[in-house]
Amino acid sequence: MTNTDDAAKYADMVNTALEFTIPVAHTMGVRAIEARPGFAASEVPITGNGNHFGVMYAGVLFTVAEVLGGAIGIASFDNSAYYPLVKDLQINFRRPAKTTIRASASLDEETIAKVTKEAEEIGKADFMLEAELTDTEGVVVATTRGLYQLRKYGT
């Protein structure tokens, strides 16, 4: 498969996983747009997620960014042996979000290798993910910094 095929495949896997593992996020309309080793992007529409001023709720911004940990986890690590969970997350709200919001985050190859090795050796490994959330004009509406843990099934 090409990298593009892989990215689509992982995004489909993430969206299927979302529906069953995080129905709340699925109901908000949170979707993985792209997921490949070291990179994930997600989106959420403003429709249904705004207040009466048309501004997206903070918890929806949290969610569209938080799911990137799972999306990158699925695409970057052996998801038959490990699953990611979130340990803590800091979100900074910068501007009102009034359109579809896109979140994206990257994980470099060195970190992926280190996390993979540590998880193999001791069954779990932490990784930090920084995400940027932008509106359709490209304005950064929020940023997040999440600490996740890749954990071996059965531990």
Place this chain on the structure above:
Amino acid sequence: MTNTDDAAKYADMVNTALEFTIPVAHTMGVRAIEARPGFAASEVPITGNGNHFGVMYAGVLFTVAEVLGGAIGIASFDNSAYYPLVKDLQINFRRPAKTTIRASASLDEETIAKVTKEAEEIGKADFMLEAELTDTEGVVVATTRGLYQLRKYGT
């Protein structure tokens, strides 16, 4: 009115506000249980908010705690002149949440006086809110530390 009447009145106001200003939170079943000057408590059921392991999603825990800023704001400040907004929030996940979750936070009198004075003088004032989230057994499943701003309408 007694303090108990006040607390019920503010909780009703918060719940009405939630339905219109944060329909997403209302849909999750997030409700103010108590709101009075300097204190607010909220709850959210596990039903509809869990994954297939019966564990509440991180974004729901974020939401039940985040709304306390609005609840305390409504009960503690002049909400005909000011509204609270969240600037950033740190959430630390400690244990899997598998029951109805209750969040609560306090704001001391000195801080309320300081924020009121500053908002009157310059139209806005920041305040920090630390919340604790517990399950029905009293186990702390998460904690949050949120930075809010009380802002004058029209600014």
